[in-house]
Amino acid sequence: MRFEIITIFPGFFAGFFEHGILRRAQADGLVTIGVHDLRTFTHDRHRTVDDRPFGGGEGMVLKPEPLCEAFQSLDIARKTERIGDSRTRVILTSAQGRPFTQAIARELAKLERVVLVCGRYEGVDERINELYCDQELSIGDYVLSGGELAASVVLDATMRLIPGVLGNEASGEFESFGVADAAIFTDEAGVPRSQHGAGGLLDYPHYTRPAEFGGLKAPEVLLNGDHQQIRKWRREQQLRKTLANRPDLLEHAALSDEDRRILREIAAGKAEKTP
Ligand code: SAH
Numbered sequence: 001m002r003f004e005i006i007t008i009f010p011g012f013f014a015g016f017f018e019h020g021i022l023r024r025a026q027a028d029g030l031v032t033i034g035v036h037d038l039r040t041f042t043h044d045r046h047r048t049v050d051d052r053p054f055g056g057g058e059g060m061v062l063k064p065e066p067l068c069e070a071f072q073s074l075d076i077a078r079k080t081e082r083i084g085d086s087r088t089r090v091i092l093t094s095a096q097g098r099p100f101t102q103a104i105a106r107e108l109a110k111l112e113r114v115v116l117v118c119g120r121y122e123g124v125d126e127r128i129n130e131l132y133c134d135q136e137l138s139i140g141d142y143v144l145s146g147g148e149l150a151a152s153v154v155l156d157a158t159m160r161l162i163p164g165v166l167g168n169e170a171s172g173e174f175e176s177f178g179v180a181d182a183a184i185f186t187d188e189a190g191v192p193r194s195q196h197g198a199g200g201l202l203d204y205p206h207y208t209r210p211a212e213f214g215g216l217k218a219p220e221v222l223l224n225g226d227h228q229q230i231r232k233w234r235r236e237q238q239l240r241k242t243l244a245n246r247p248d249l250l251e252h253a254a255l256s257d258e259d260r261r262i263l264r265e266i267a268a269g270k271a272e273k274t275p
Contacts, residue, residue, distance in 0.1 A: 061121060079133075
């Protein structure tokens with residue numbers, strides 16, 4: 001899979017590409033990334049990429065011509081000429097965009113090429129959006145100074161879902177916002193998984209050695225090897241965390257009758273926090 005990033009700050013991405021899963025995914029040839037300096041596509045002495053907004057008001061706007069040339073150099077035609085090409089998607093990072101979610105990341109991970117346009121200043125001339133961009137994505141309800149962080153977020157969340165990128169193929173399905181997948185019953189170690197497929201819930205808390213740290217013990221249930229108990233505990237923790245931090249997710253989560261009973265108990269303050 002290939003990502004193309006169009007930016008006025010290509011240097012911004014250097015460190016980001018060189019770490020962890022993303023570095024390995026590139027080394028393994030699963031992901032390639034092209035970073036394109038928007039100023040390359042200007043023709044004046046000052047390499048101007050912005051101009052004053054029509055109608056007045058604050059700030060500057062990224063001009064359409066350099067972006068248009070950048071698309072041409074990447075062989076990306078206007079939307080109307082790309083109908084039927086479902087392998088490429090051109091994304092405009094924008095605070096006005098649709099919220100970026102794990103579901104969108106899963107969708108993008110199936111494509112061959114994702115093009116990320118990084119806005120700056122007050123944003124990008126809207127005609128670029130109309131003519132070239134398939135989707136406007138926002139990474140949250142706040143305003144950043146540029147689209148580079150947003151592009152990094154979209155790239156990171158997407159590339160880790162590309163088959164082969166994560167060590168354990170299934171692990172993307174069992175974390176926060178994962179898809180419910182009752183069909184998968186055990187993981188590599190034989191631990192039953194069907195109940196703790198996240199099903200649209202937040203992940204459960206994780207612990208590693210030492211068993212006691214800072215005066216706190218890791219939950220006993222995780223140490224005793226009873227997979228049934230572990231599964232139950234993890235599911236309850238997921239419900240607990242989701243109820244506390246993101247109750248909105250419960251509306252769409254795949255919940256069993258047992259889950260609903262646990263939720264009622266948690267809400268009534270009855271369920272034990274840790275066994
Ligand atoms: N005037 C715009 C903000 C421009 S911020 C507004 O009020 O909506 C400059 C650039 O940063 C944007 O063009 C976009 O590319 C990026 N950006 C800012 N906030 C963002 C967000 N929440 N998600 C994605 N991109 C964002």
